[in-house]
Amino acid sequence: MGATDSRSPAGGRGGRTSGTAGAVWLREPRRYRNSPPLTRDRIVAGAVELLDGEGADRLTMRRLAEHLGVGATTVYWHVTTKEDVLDLALDHIFGEVALPQVSEDWRADARGLIHGWRAAMLRHPWAPGLLGRPMLGPNVLARTEYLQSTLARAGFTGVGLAAATHGLANYVIGSALTETTWRRTDDPDARRGARRHIEDSPATYPTLVASGHLGDQAWSDDELFARGLDIMLAGLDQAPR
Secondary structure, three states: OOEOOOOOOOOOOOOOOOOOOOHHHOOOOOOEOOOOOOOHHHHHHHHHHHHHHHOHHHOOHHHHHHHHOOOHHHHHOOOOOHHHHHHHHHHHHHOOOOOOOOOOOHHHHHHHHHHHHHHHHHHOOOOHHHOOOOOOOHHHHHHHHHHHHHHHHOOOOHHHHHHHHHHHHHHHHHHHHHHHHHHHHOOHHHHHHHHHHHHOOOOOOHHHHHHOOOOOOOOOHHHHHHHHHHHHHHHHHHOOO
8 A cells, every 4th residue: 555664554563552542652654655545634534523423432443434435444554543543533632722822820821721621622522531541642742731831830840730730630621521421411300300319318418408419500511610720720829839
């Protein structure tokens, strides 16, 4: 298929990272005598379309090839495994997260990035559940660099910088995961049943009863996320560096 080296059609060297998450960023790209009929960008765009429509569990290399209108072997000249596809797709959607213009207010800069990150994950609800894998793509690393440099400008170093980064990242990932999961499984009857279960035990759960936990919220998910982020940033502002 036009390859000039002796590696397998899967593009690996027989190394231990050939089928693992993150390995796509550690391999040398394949070389071609002529322009290949299928590009990696086209594969990634097609994969994102499938993931948005069907989720990560249903994505297979065969299904992706069918969606692109090519044979599975053609896809394998560009990506080794489904893990490669997921890594590339994740990095692609991180490219949708705008990098805010650096200002004198580190909190505003971090807030802008985090809100953009959440919006991208909500547009692509398969993404939050995959973010525990190695994230080495250029779009991910550029945004991680922005977040850490923002926190560094606030005076965080060493373990404080690592903890602040993890805290903000885990907040946005966890929030997006909860929201996307709830939206997929939301059932008004189940919600009402859960609320009744709490209300039937006011002595055991007085605060949950009073706050309306698992009931019809008076606040939107957007407002709750924004308020929670403001609380985190205010706490970080007072945290030891």
